[in-house]
Amino acid sequence: MDGFFKWSSKWWPGLIPLTVLWAFAAWTSTAPLEADLADRSAAALHGAVLDKTTIAVAGRDVSLGAEAFSEQARSAAVDAVEAVSGVRLVNDATRLVPEAKPFVWSAERDVVRVTLAGSAPLPASKAKLTEAARGALGGVEVSDQMKLSRGAPAHFDEAAVLLLGQIVKLKDGKFTISDSSVSLSGMARELGDREAIAAALRNLPEGFKIAANDLKAPPYVFQVNKDPVASTLTLSGNVPNDSVHAAITAAAARKFVSEKVVDNLKTSIGAPGGFAAAVVPALGALSRLSTGTLVVSDREAKLSGDALYDGAALQIRAGLGRDFPQYWQFMADISVKPAVAPVDATVCQQLFSELLGKAGIRFETGKADIDPDSAGLLDRLVETALRCPASNIEVAGHTDTDGDDATNQALSEKRAQAVVDYLVKAGLPPGRFTATGFGSTQPLVPNDSDEGKAHNRRIEFKVM
Known part of the structure; x- marks a missing residue:
């Protein structure tokens, strides 16, 4: 008996290195197999539309995690990994991307950036919309705050890209898609941009409709500056069409006898009713000033400057408003030019x-x-x-x-x-x-x- 214990005490320490060698051999033979299975499982998912995909391999068992955008896509992903040669078992940890009800997406522009928020149906959609925003705005910062969700209406990408093509016409504002309803709010950048956006959105995909259009246009401004030093009359701002443009410049040429008329007017839609009927008499009042400015914004005309004598100032203040169309307002801030030295x-x-x-x-x-x-x-x-x-x-x-x-x-x-x-x-x-x-x-x-x-x-x- 004593001999047995003496014998066993001699071989027992030798088991330890054998165990280590066995474990090392097992690990060195398993690690390449697991890496190979992981690579081939990933290759099997090539082309699958998934998000947040993870693959973990233990022996010949594969744990698959992913977010799929439909039940069919989820099942197809699991089947593809199960079909990989050498895979014994697939632990299915996949799930569906959450569904958004309603499916809401928005693009909002402020002075420094465009923010894309809400839901997008696919990773490719997020990339497409971000690129469309950058392309439309040419260097303006684009902040992508979109999340992936199921439930997008048919032709969502087409509708969103159409909206992003119009965002350059906003000074600030927001475009929103809620299911198949489109809403617009904010301020257009230039006169005519509000109408241009509305015209473009007539091409929304089938099924989409404009639920609300609260876009505002910038004020319709027409301005004239009379400069006696330079002997110029500068017309700037907006006129509704070529015929009104011609009528105003002709009236200026008749009314101002000493000034060169500088025409910087541009044709823009959005003029208030009675525009020409208000501007022409207002030009006549300005012609009676030594120096002055006329600003017409929407249905309000503001005249400021120096009359040549007291009686003219009184007549202009009292009389011009009577010549204006209905609903127009006239404001006069008129002083009198200091008397000039007598001459012989x-x-x-x-x-x-x-x-x-x-x-x-x-x-x-x-x-x-x-x-x-x-x-x-x-x-x-x-x-x-x-x-x-x-x-x-x-x-x-x-x-x-x-x-x-x-x-x-x-x-x-x-x-x-x-x-x-x-x-x-x-x-x-x-x-x-x-x-x-x-x-x-x-x-x-x-x-x-x-x-x-x-x-x-x-x-x-x-x-x-």
């Missing part, structure tokens, strides 16, 4: 001649009614008359040769008197002025053309 009779005559050499006082055809387009010129004449208070002035009327002599004589007298009446109404002493008519007896050029006749129809100022 010779300089006064030169100033009158320069003014009337640039443009003539206009009258209604065959009448002595002064055309409103001449208000700015007449106010300049009033200002000049105020600078030579000691001088008397003859206002002379002349006509062309159309009509008989008696009619032309009477018309020339009435037109001269109409100008004197304007000067007196402006606050000048009536005793300083004499109205004289010469009919067609003193032509400047022959009356053998329309241009010549227009040149002969005139009012002249003579300082005495």
